[in-house]
Amino acid sequence: MNNEKIHIKEKIGYGLGDTASNLFFQSFMLFLLYFYTDVFGIPAAAAGTMFLVTRIWDSVNDPLMGILSDRTNTKWGKFRPYILWLAIPFGIIGVLTFTTPDWSVASKIVYAYITYTLMMMVYTAINIPYSALMGVVSSNPIQRTSFSQYRFIFAFAGAFIVQGITLPLVQQFGGNDDSVVIAEQVQNEIVITEKGTGTSKIELEATVPGEEPVEGKISLCVLTPEMFAEADTTSGLLTLQKGFEKKTVIVADYIEGVDLGKAQLKVSVVNERKGFMWAMVVMATLAVIMFLITFATTKERVQPAKEQKTSLKDDIKDLAANKPWWILFVLGIFTLSYVSVRNGAIMYYFKYYVGNDALASGFMIAGTIATIASITLTEWLSKTFGKKRAYIYSMILTSVLTVAFYFVGKDDIIAMFVLQVLISFVFGPTAPLVFAMYTDAADYSEWKTGRRATGLVMSASTMAQKFGWTIGGALAGWLLAAFGFKANVEQADGALTGIQLMMSLIPAAGSVLAAIFMLFYKLDEKFLGEVEQELKLRRVKD
Numbered sequence: 001m002n003n004e005k006i007h008i009k010e011k012i013g014y015g016l017g018d019t020a021s022n023l024f025f026q027s028f029m030l031f032l033l034y035f036y037t038d039v040f041g042i043p044a045a046a047a048g049t050m051f052l053v054t055r056i057w058d059s060v061n062d063p064l065m066g067i068l069s070d071r072t073n074t075k076w077g078k079f080r081p082y083i084l085w086l087a088i089p090f091g092i093i094g095v096l097t098f099t100t101p102d103w104s105v106a107s108k109i110v111y112a113y114i115t116y117t118l119m120m121m122v123y124t125a126i127n128i129p130y131s132a133l134m135g136v137v138s139s140n141p142i143q144r145t146s147f148s149q150y151r152f153i154f155a156f157a158g159a160f161i162v163q164g165i166t167l168p169l170v171q172q173f174g175g176n177d178d179s180v181v182i183a184e185q186v187q188n189e190i191v192i193t194e195k196g197t198g199t200s201k202i203e204l205e206a207t208v209p210g211e212e213p214v215e216g217k218i219s220l221c222v223l224t225p226e227m228f229a230e231a232d233t234t235s236g237l238l239t240l241q242k243g244f245e246k247k248t249v250i251v252a253d254y255i256e257g258v259d260l261g262k263a264q265l266k267v268s269v270v271n272e273r274k275g276f277m278w279a280m281v282v283m284a285t286l287a288v289i290m291f292l293i294t295f296a297t298t299k300e301r302v303q304p305a306k307e308q309k310t311s312l313k314d315d316i317k318d319l320a321a322n323k324p325w326w327i328l329f330v331l332g333i334f335t336l337s338y339v340s341v342r343n344g345a346i347m348y349y350f351k352y353y354v355g356n357d358a359l360a361s362g363f364m365i366a367g368t369i370a371t372i373a374s375i376t377l378t379e380w381l382s383k384t385f386g387k388k389r390a391y392i393y394s395m396i397l398t399s400v401l402t403v404a405f406y407f408v409g410k411d412d413i414i415a416m417f418v419l420q421v422l423i424s425f426v427f428g429p430t431a432p433l434v435f436a437m438y439t440d441a442a443d444y445s446e447w448k449t450g451r452r453a454t455g456l457v458m459s460a461s462t463m464a465q466k467f468g469w470t471i472g473g474a475l476a477g478w479l480l481a482a483f484g485f486k487a488n489v490e491q492a493d494g495a496l497t498g499i500q501l502m503m504s505l506i507p508a509a510g511s512v513l514a515a516i517f518m519l520f521y522k523l524d525e526k527f528l529g530e531v532e533q534e535l536k537l538r539r540v541k542d
Helices: 008-039 044-070 080-097 105-133 141-174 225-230 272-297 312-320 323-354 359-375 378-385 387-407 413-427 430-449 454-482 493-502 505-518 525-541
Strands: 181-186 189-194 200-207 215-222 237-242 245-250 264-270
Touching: 008 080, 008 105, 008 141, 008 272, 044 105, 044 312, 044 454, 080 105, 080 272, 105 454, 141 264, 141 272, 141 359, 141 378, 141 430, 141 525, 312 430, 312 454, 323 359, 323 430, 323 454, 323 493, 323 505, 359 413, 378 387, 378 430, 387 413, 387 430, 387 505, 430 454, 430 525, 454 493, 493 505
Parallel strands: none
Antiparallel strands: 181 189, 200 215, 200 264, 215 237, 237 245
């Protein structure tokens, strides 16, 4: 195979592009629904419908962007220009998505539809070319696997950043802000006085004398001014915790006079509207800088044959006949569904099954660190076993460990964390392996048809990602309802068992199916070596 040398600086520069993308993609996955319902004041049902409608259009939009980028020709190449042109719009629209004008509920919903749709469109417009760029940085499959490895190391670094700094930034930018409400302690009451418009979160910390270390925190969300007097306090629970024993006191139904008995109180206000907006300004600034570094440090080395025809009909026909592409497309849906169901269950697992939701953040971060560590082995796994076998082995181990999670008791905290680290470690390489395989599918299509449509082929990666995200997210909600889950109450045994299943056996079914499906993928390393050599000869003749 081609022993082309590419400097590590270019691979790091390419990887930073996925860090930039994930600063918003992960923010959407972790915080956007909460932001819409609790901060912006949109009904949950309306937000859910909006996600479904906009994601369906967004998934269809992916191949259109692939077709457009394949037909782009500039002095910078086909795909890099979009990273340059769209970096700043990406950041601006990302901030607007987390901005909250003081409008009526109906107007807010319209605003959310517009900004979220625009955000997903610009995300597609910059990420399809970004993904396609990996297919043309080198003609060598091993080099492309190396690029994919760097890409996903930096992608999960983005996830780590979002998990670690978003809420502290919200607290920092929105903390001690009395522009919306004033919250004061008057003896054993918290008196909340309306001052401005919008929403703020009231945080109460309480300690009980003589029972150290007993401490709890609650958050009461003050809604828009017209709803102020009837503010919903169903989440207003004061939890006093000592070890794993909990005592819960329901606060008064009217939040202007909260009697917390003998507890010593500390009250603060967090203007989450302001906090989230400025937190996203930080994310957007970082994303723009990283995208510009990606543009400046990468190079397109693989070009289609000069006489290649670019008929849209032929491109779609070629794609429809590309069996490896279809296999990878379905695998992407299985993989993201696995991630969506399992990750979507984490908060419920720790809040209701374990009884300590404070452990959830550490649980997720431990998994992310293990994932980043394992992705560094992707290139070695590809060289040692080949991409196909490495993927199958990783998915089999993932399935076994995920099934084992079902048998962990609610007090076995160490076992939970150990299994999470192991699952994340063996699952981590599967994403960069599959994305590298997409570039192989583009080579296969060119070898078979004489035409190359890298952007269209790579559009399947993000399209499958979004379909899996949508299906997995919907499935998680449907499963909770089917198991009898009810928010903010003690769960019945059936609901607790269901939450366990969502962390174990149910996602394991998806990983097993993915491993089985990969058996039908025929592009092994020997065959790809022959394809690479023949394509190289064709390009020399051209």
